[in-house]
Amino acid sequence: MYVYELERLEHLRNWLTLKNEVLRPIADESGNGHWGVVKHGDVVPFDMDLRPDMSPKGLFFAERETVMKFDGTLFRETLPEQKPQVLFGLKACDLTAIAYQDNHFKDDPYYQARRKNTLLIGIDCQEACENGFCASVDAGPHVDTDIADLVVTPMPHMADDEHGWWVICASPEGQAAIAGLGLAPADPGWENWRDMARRHAEATFPKDTHIINGIQRINGRAVPDEAWERFAHQCISCSGCSMMCPTCSCYATRDVPEAEGVIARERIWDSCLMVGFQKEASGANPAAEAGKRVYRYWYHKFSDDVAARAGRYMCVGCGRCEATCPGMIGVHSIMEKIANA
């Protein structure tokens, strides 16, 4: 693995804009982060603490997209076109989620069309973010080099001094992307420093007993149905958690008529917390009770059985559902409740 030294992240970002469309977290007027395009020559400083409210999953698994069209005689697949793009400044949680979805959608042509033209640049977090608990579910705070193309990690520094960065080439594509930038190779001590920084970052996480305890109790099926039914009173089926969650991947389909008799089939994000998610045409519904739906959501995020299939827990500890849930049953709230149920 090649590692280089870099003075300013903006240099790397600018270099990448030469050949790619580069997206990075950017704040809008209200202070919310989202993924926005950065143009060549843009000097806006990179804000390493900003994490977009929406996970980047929509960049590969579109919130709404056409999958095929029917013109009266033929069905044609409508694959998206993706110019080379770079996601610059992905945190470990989001990268872990992308790795999870890469696996789930490994044979999905639409996802892969976008994904295969994308370079992922991860960044190591230096401290816990609000609601984040990636360290508890093996998804951060540092980026696993198996799941990014390049990883940038800050060099040690004193107080508020400007510090430099190490750039870790985690894949051949990453390596190729910086060829020609003329960076100096890193001192061999980088790995120890990075490791120490990770331990410092891990120490900043608040107590996670309720998470660990909750996972245990979900897998031990130690939470009674009545308790789930009670928690579910607070689920108003807004589906906010599923929309924000970087690993949720369910979708619904629908046909939309277009001009001249053409029919387009779309797929749109869906959520298993909605009462109609599994409702069959006959009216039968295996998940008619709200408690059952809430249980399943969390069972899917934290069950060992699902983990055995998917390679890891579906939850990557980003805490977005906690921030968005209007009913106070996001991940921390529900795990507290479960731990005490």
Added chain:
Amino acid sequence: MLSLTPDAIRLVEFYEDGDDVGHFTFEPVDATKGFPDVCNPEKVEPGQFFMLSIPGKGEAAFTYTHTPDENGRFVALIRNIGCLTRQLFKTEVGSILGGRGPMGKGWPDFKGQNVLVVAGGLGLAPVAAEIYSLIEKESAPTVYFAARNESMLVLRNERDDWMDKCDLYQAVDDLDSLTGKSTVKTNGGQFMHGRKLADNLAQILEEKGPFDHVITCGPEGMMEAVCKIMMGLGQSADSLWLSLERRMHCGVGLCGHCYVAEDLVCVDGPTYRWDQLGELVVKEKAIKPPAETVDMTTHTRRTRQSA
């Protein structure tokens, strides 16, 4: 890569086969470059299903009632129940629709075994292809078919055909609804009483048993009853097979609609072995059952189905 784009198929035949139930035959529109998978006799196994597209209305899952023949023709038995099926019943013969498949796991190969098939109502559709296939393999099964009333005795031509090829027992819940119109003879010449499921199964077991395997398909409540009754009659849990229905949007394990615990019915099912399904169903219940009902450690998850 998976494909979410259907192949064009043509509706070539339709007739009513029961109350609000239609018997639909499809064939490939263009077989010049070989059969698309959905109508490929080499690829489709009994028990598998396909996604039927009605452009403008969407896509829904239906099992192969007849797997594709050498011309790629196949049959589905479909109930008129929702918006998509309503449109299908209005579709003219000759129209072009979409088909995608085959999907899911079919029934295991029961060649040479003594098999009992227990079907309720439209549940006859997913087992019909298996009955044909077993007859062809000279392992004709015993068939028990129950319906609510006479007008729900579906697949009349098929049953007519099976009559002298296998042992066919039939039952209706509402014996008064019988007008004698039904020409299909039932074993012993008489319809059984559909509500006396336990007695009927016991009688069949006595006359034709013991069975190596039992396949059942119908409403979930009925399948559960069949499995429990058969276990009470000494059938082991790992010789009971059933086919599950869940809402489906993709059929290939992407959309998430069809899940049962950690399984996706469209790829891991729709056919299940009773004990393995039981394992999943238990997980769907939040609270752990007492240890003696299910011992989780003794069952190892199957990777491939085998009989």
Added chain:
Amino acid sequence: MGSGAMTNSIVDISKADVIVIFGCDPTESHSIIGSEIMKAKEKGALLLVVDPRRTRLAKMADVHLQLRVGTNIALLNGLVNTIFENGWENKKFLEERCEHADRVRKHVKDYPLDKVADITGVPMDQLKQFARIYSKARAAFLAYGMGVTQFVSGTNNVLALSNLVLSCGHVGRPGTGMNPLRGQNNVQGACDMGCLPGDLPGYQSPNDPNVRAKFERAWGTPVADQPGITSMNMNELALEGKFNALMIFGEDPVVTDPDQNRVARALRSMDCLVVVEMVMTETAKLADVILPAASFAEKGGTFTNCERRVQRVNQAVNPPGECMGEWQMLQALAKRFGTPGFDWETHEDVFNEITEVTPNYSQMSYQRLDEANGLQWPCTSHHPDGNSVLHKRSFPLGKARLMPVHYLPPEENPDDDYPFYLTTIRLHFHYGCGSMTRKSPILERESPEGLLFMNPRDGANQGLFNFAPVGVRSRRGYLETRVQFTDQVPPGLVSLPYHFSDTPSNQLTNDAQDPTTGMPELKACAVRVEPLARDMRPRPIQILRNENYEPAVEEAGADYVRI
């Protein structure tokens, strides 16, 4: 107390130690407020719910008074009586800021707990517990909704509620208040702008010559010196041939008004009906002219929410085709009529005119609204930054008046022929008449049919099964739908959402009106539920009516007028 708006603000929910939800289900109809309530409850506030249905909040509540439909006033009088009898009232507040407390004290003596328990079906100890918790609260936030106002005795219900609030002094401070939850995002704004028959903008009365003079000066034209007529009255007059032309902006009275058959007849009998709409509603189908409206995302302006907050709406996309904002339509019309005074260039000009003639808005401007994320009226020179809590020191009429009110049973009660009470409800996946939300496939899937909700016990007694097809008949109409069992409704009560044009609940409801507001009695009437053949499909109203059948929303995934 004098004004038809929330006395406090949404943030006050988090400042209260007791929250009372009276006859509404904010988690379904005002989700953000519902969310605030759940958060407050998690943080330890006590939640009291008064509702005939076991709503989501009722299930979470510390006390749920599950009263019989239409017995609000008896319940409230009983509570006030208990409070006075035990000396739990806020004496200082009553003395300094209210009048007629004694009259009410005397009047409610007619409502002893045992009698109230009899009428309402709520056990005595629960009533007492409620009275105690509410009166002893440091700050109690009370919210009420359509369940209170949509009754013949709607106005009296509100008066009885305000007696309760005033007797405990839970108003004028943070975390308290008497807070109506409005049905739609801009109902408040529409009322503020004089869309009430008796008001000019800013609740100024046309009876006042000074007010009239002000508007005449501003508009350069005489203004009406008499109140207008209510929509129910319009129907009446139209049927008598005395009311001949109507322009409707974005409403679907054929679906949402009570006694629909009559509404449709009234609209048909007019010479000219113009409907301004985005989608083809049942009402639009009756129109002579339909004008295409721009949606919220396609026009600029302001909306005023239920906490009196005036907020900017920013245009996000251009309206398609010939769609335009309502002000542009009115302006174009005025031009054709040759009426001067409609020559705004932008929607900001319209707003500036509003601030000139509406005292409550006088210190607002687009710029100030943007800076402050919206301002809460009254926003006057005394309170240039708006007001989050009303009536801090005094009431509009000086002192607040307690008013004795009598309990009258609802106009129509269940009997042998029509044994069930029917109430109409809202589902949070649908909005108003569903003309917009029913175009979305996922929302449509969530509640596809106009279901009749019924207690499982009643269902069993009627020999029904879940999703069984049924006919619902009242003295005024008949419709068919499917029944869904739920413990949300108590035995004896059935409820029907009012969003669906195939199963319009208002086909059945009573159009007896509140004498003061003209608000129809949507919430209660007597019906009978008739089982249909088990495999029969409920027929949409259009077929039952058997006239120009044309399904409004054919089927899920069928027609998209616009999305």
